[in-house]
Amino acid sequence: MSLDGAFLHCVVSEMLDGGLVGSRIDKIYQPSREEIIIALRGAGKQYKILISANSVSARVGLTALSAENPSSPPMFCMLLRKHLGGGKLVGISQDGLERIVNLDFECMNEIGDMVINRLTAEIMGRHSNIILMTKKDGVYRIIDSIKRVTDEISSVRRILPNIPYETPPRKGDRLNFLTCTNDELARAVRCGRGKRLAKHLIACLEGISPVFASECAFYACRDADAAVDDMTEDNIDRLLFFLSKAAEYVKNGGGFTVLRDLQGAYKDFCFIPIHQYGAQMISVEADSANALLDTFYGSKAENERMKQRSRDLLRMLLNAYERTARKLEIQKNELATCADRDDFRVKGDIVSANIYKMTKGMTELTAEDYNTGQTVAVPLEARLTPAENAQRYYAEYKKLEKAEKMLVKLISDGEKELVYIDSVFDAASRAESNAEISEIRRELAESGYIHAPAVKKDKVKRKAPMRFVTDDGYEVYIGRNNTQNDRLTKTSSPDDMWLHTKDIAGSHVIIRAKDGEVSDNAILQAASLAAYCSKARNSTKVPVDYTRVRYVKKPGGAKPGMVIFTNNYTVLVNPDETLYERVEK
Numbered sequence: 001m002s003l004d005g006a007f008l009h010c011v012v013s014e015m016l017d018g019g020l021v022g023s024r025i026d027k028i029y030q031p032s033r034e035e036i037i038i039a040l041r042g043a044g045k046q047y048k049i050l051i052s053a054n055s056v057s058a059r060v061g062l063t064a065l066s067a068e069n070p071s072s073p074p075m076f077c078m079l080l081r082k083h084l085g086g087g088k089l090v091g092i093s094q095d096g097l098e099r100i101v102n103l104d105f106e107c108m109n110e111i112g113d114m115v116i117n118r119l120t121a122e123i124m125g126r127h128s129n130i131i132l133m134t135k136k137d138g139v140y141r142i143i144d145s146i147k148r149v150t151d152e153i154s155s156v157r158r159i160l161p162n163i164p165y166e167t168p169p170r171k172g173d174r175l176n177f178l179t180c181t182n183d184e185l186a187r188a189v190r191c192g193r194g195k196r197l198a199k200h201l202i203a204c205l206e207g208i209s210p211v212f213a214s215e216c217a218f219y220a221c222r223d224a225d226a227a228v229d230d231m232t233e234d235n236i237d238r239l240l241f242f243l244s245k246a247a248e249y250v251k252n253g254g255g256f257t258v259l260r261d262l263q264g265a266y267k268d269f270c271f272i273p274i275h276q277y278g279a280q281m282i283s284v285e286a287d288s289a290n291a292l293l294d295t296f297y298g299s300k301a302e303n304e305r306m307k308q309r310s311r312d313l314l315r316m317l318l319n320a321y322e323r324t325a326r327k328l329e330i331q332k333n334e335l336a337t338c339a340d341r342d343d344f345r346v347k348g349d350i351v352s353a354n355i356y357k358m359t360k361g362m363t364e365l366t367a368e369d370y371n372t373g374q375t376v377a378v379p380l381e382a383r384l385t386p387a388e389n390a391q392r393y394y395a396e397y398k399k400l401e402k403a404e405k406m407l408v409k410l411i412s413d414g415e416k417e418l419v420y421i422d423s424v425f426d427a428a429s430r431a432e433s434n435a436e437i438s439e440i441r442r443e444l445a446e447s448g449y450i451h452a453p454a455v456k457k458d459k460v461k462r463k464a465p466m467r468f469v470t471d472d473g474y475e476v477y478i479g480r481n482n483t484q485n486d487r488l489t490k491t492s493s494p495d496d497m498w499l500h501t502k503d504i505a506g507s508h509v510i511i512r513a514k515d516g517e518v519s520d521n522a523i524l525q526a527a528s529l530a531a532y533c534s535k536a537r538n539s540t541k542v543p544v545d546y547t548r549v550r551y552v553k554k555p556g557g558a559k560p561g562m563v564i565f566t567n568n569y570t571v572l573v574n575p576d577e578t579l580y581e582r583v584e585k
Contacts, residue, residue, distance in 0.1 A: 003059050003123055003293070005097030005207020006250050007271045009178070010289040011061040012094045012101060013253070018062065020047055024088050025105065030077035031067035034146060036130060038080075038103075038119075040089060049103070051121045051130050053146050057297040058128035060101045060121040062290040065298050068434035076130075076146050083107060083117050083132060083143060090116070095167060097176050097207025099123035117143075122168065133165050140165045174206040178247050182240045189236060192228040197221065197239075200228055211259075211268045216242055218276035246272050256286040258296055269296050310428050310437055313444075317425045320449060321418060328414040335407040341400035346371060347378045348393030351386060358386035419505070420447075420482075420559045426505035426535045427481040432585065435463045436480050443483045443560055467584040468529060474522035475512040478533055478583065482561025486554065489563065494550035497523060499530045502543035502570055506534025508561070510549070523571065525579060532575035541572045 023042025030036050034053040039046065050063040073081070087105035094101050103119045116135040122128055130146040142165050149159035157166055175188055192200030197220070198213040205213075214224040220239035221231065231239075249255040249272045259268040260282040267281065268274075269292055274283060286292035346369065351358070354367045358380075365378045380389045424440060431437050439462060444450045465488050466478040479485035485508035489498060497511040497518045509530040511518050523546055531542035547568035554563050 002209050002211060002269050002296075003099065004209035004212065005094070005099050006178075006212065006246075007209070007269075007289060008060070008099055008101060008123065009094060009097060009207070009250055010253055010256070010271050011293070012092055013251075014288055014290055015049075015062060015092050018047070019043055019045065020049075020062075021089055021092065023047060025084055025086060028077060028080045028084065029067070029069045030074045030080075031069050033074070034128075034130075035067075036077065036080065036146070037063070037067065038084075042089075051119070052297075053121075053128040053130050055126040055128065058123045058125065059293050059297060060123060061293050063294055064291075065294055070434065071438065076144065079144055080119075080132060083134070084119065087117065097178070098168075098170070099207070100167065120165070124168065127168075129159060131159060131165065172203065174204055176206050177208070177243050178250060182244075185240055185243060186236055189228065189231070189239065195228050197226045197228050197231065198224060209270065211270050211274065212246070212272065215270070215272065215274055215276050216246075224276045253288070256289055256292045258284045258286055258292060260284060266296050310431055313428050313437065313441065314425065316450065317421055317428065321421045321425065324414055324417050324421065328411060328418070331407050331411050331414065335404060335411065338400045338404040338407065341397050341404070344393045344397040344400065348390050348397065350376065350378055351380075351390040351393065355386045355390065358389075360385050362386075416559070416562065420562060422535070423482055423505040423561050427507075430533065430537075431480070433463065439463070439483060440481050443481060447559060466533075468526075468579070468582060470511075470519075470522040470525045472519050472521050474514065474519065474526075476522070476526045476529065477510045477512070478529060479508045479561075482559070485561040489549065489552055489554075492549045494548060496549045497526070497546055498549045498552045498565065499523070499526050499544055499546040501530055501534040501536055502545045504534050504536050504542070506530060506536070508563075509533070524573060525576075527571050527573040528576035528579055529583070531573050532577060532580045534575075537575050540574050542575060543570050543572055545570050 019042070020040065023040040023045070025038060026041045026046070027039040028036065029039070032054070036051050038049045038051070040049065041047075048063050049060070050065070051060045052058050084105050084107055087107035089103060090106045091104035092101070093104070099122065101121045101123070103121075105117050105119070107115055107117050109115045118133050118135065118140055120131045120133065122131065129149070132143045132145065133140040134143055142159060142161055142163055144161050145159045147159070149157065151158060157168060175184055177185065188204040189197075189200070192204065195203075197217040198210065201213040201216055202208060202210065216239060217226045218224040219242040220226070220235045226235075255270075255272040257270050257272065257274050258266060259270075259274060259277065261267050262280070262282065264282075269286075271289065273285075274281075277283075286295060350367050350369060351365060353370065354365060358365060361382050362380050363382050365380055366375060367378065368374070369376045380386075381392065384392065424444065428437065428440050431440065441450065462484075463480060465480065465484055468476040468478065470476060477488055479488045488510055489508050492498070492510045493513065495513040495516040497513065499509040499511070500506060507530065509526050511522050511526050527544040527546065530544050531537070531539075534542070536542040545565070545568045547565050551567045552563050552565045
């Protein structure tokens with residue numbers, strides 16, 4: 001991973017130079033399942049330390065980003081508040097160039113004694129962890145961790161409460177390029193016969209990432225894929241010089257680089273300038289190691305947080321959709337059997353017409369069907385009288401007739417429910433904040449899909465609809481979910497324009513009219529946004545219906561976001577991401 005031990009050394013150095021030691025914990029948050037934020041205050045300054053154990057964005061460092069927090073803190077967050085709340089940061093250390101950072105806090109325990117509690121961040125990809133421990137008799141014992149590691153998970157190292165903390169086993173006898181000599185480095189390099197230089201450097205040097213190792217090979221041999229066997233003494237000298245310059249960057253800072261591809265996506269980063277990719281990558285400098293981590297991981301971490309928050313909700317909606325679809329299929333099959341109900345009425349008529357020549361105990365009546373003129377055989381129940389056999393057929397006919405009426409309504413309701421669930425699923429998959437997820441949960445609770453704790457109305461935080469201004473100055477508002485769609489449409493003026501993707505789940509979009517008029521350009525831009533804020537985001541030529549708000553009605557008893565409309569027109573548009581980037585969210 002890009003966040004290697006050398007880069008982490010730069011992060012720790014900036015934290016130490018920034019005056020964090022001596023500051024006190026103000027607040028502790030846990031925005032997501034594998035991420036915590038510690039707010040500190042000291043010497044008139046405020047700091048925020050972010051520690052993530054997420055496999056996608058594992059890191060530790062100062063952050064300026066703000067993250068939405070869950071309404072109730074998770075258990076690990078409560079544990080941190082109990083053992084670290086109000087504590088003073090007395091030390092920040094790193095284990096060599098390993099990706100392990102220790103934050104030591106002086107805290108008061110439950111009986112009033114001052115103790116040293118340590119929060120350790122292990123940045124190791126999918127094995128990343130955040131571990132809280134306390135020092136007793138010179139040994140750190142684990143209080144708990146954000147990820148518990150049992151014998152079933154790992155046979156090498158357990159992370160469980162009340163056991164002594166052990167550092168992860170080191171990989172071989174690797175060198176620290178910040179402290180070792182040139183002779184030691186040269187000997188280590190020459191031991192890599194038959195290997196690629198970059199791969200061998202990762203194996204013999206502590207705390208370096210693949211991008212840095214490849215840059216070493218590129219500088220030494222003008223080839224990022226160079227082999228150790230092909231290196232001359234001149235190449236080795238160039239490598240040693242490059243490593244010495246890299247050590248200066250780590251100790252003094254100043255070379256922090258972010259790599260982006262030609263489409264602008266973040267791909268990698270390093271603590272030195274990177275030249276191996278030439279024009280294939282865009283290189284951007286960062287002011288500091290901590291600022292670089294914010295830039296590189298910020299949007300990625302927020303997306304991951306939203307995925308975690310919405311994952312259970314999306315799973316519940318998917319289960320509800322599948323359950324409703326299965327029930328609907330059964331009802332449609334039952335409705336198909338009701339189509340034969342007239343056969344029972346005809347058989348009842350034949351029995352009634354021929355009752356004079358029937359006797360009890362008959363099992364079949366052969367008679368003429370007066371509708372077709374054909375001779376038919378009608379099965380009979382031997383235990384019933386002729387009149388009772390006729391009534392049996394009439395009763396079956398009436399039962400199927402009644403079932404058909406009920407099934408038609410149930411199927412109609414089921415199809416509407418599928419449309420509603422699909423719309424909620426679409427809104428949840430596009431949600432960009434915890435407040436939006438919370439509002440969707442409230443909507444589902446009010447609709448009876450989930451149980452949710454009662455929330456006082458004055459404590460409910462609702463986000464405003466998204467806002468956009470067209471090139472010709474028309475205001476456009478976009479609903480974030482069904483509840484907001486209802487409010488947005490209800491509070492709009494009759495002359496405003498209403499837009500929605502045709503037969504596709506998506507947001508309600510409103511264009512504010514000017515003197516009762518809406519321009520064609522405004523309709524096209526709003527339609528593109530309606531297509532982008534829908535299930536058809538990745539499609540082309542998406543049909544979007546539009547009409548005046550006066551023609552949009554909400555049927556009585558309809559679920560949130562469900563409306564009917566008339567006098568509409570349809571336009572085909574492509575979802576436009578560039579327009580969406582201009583939306584005020």
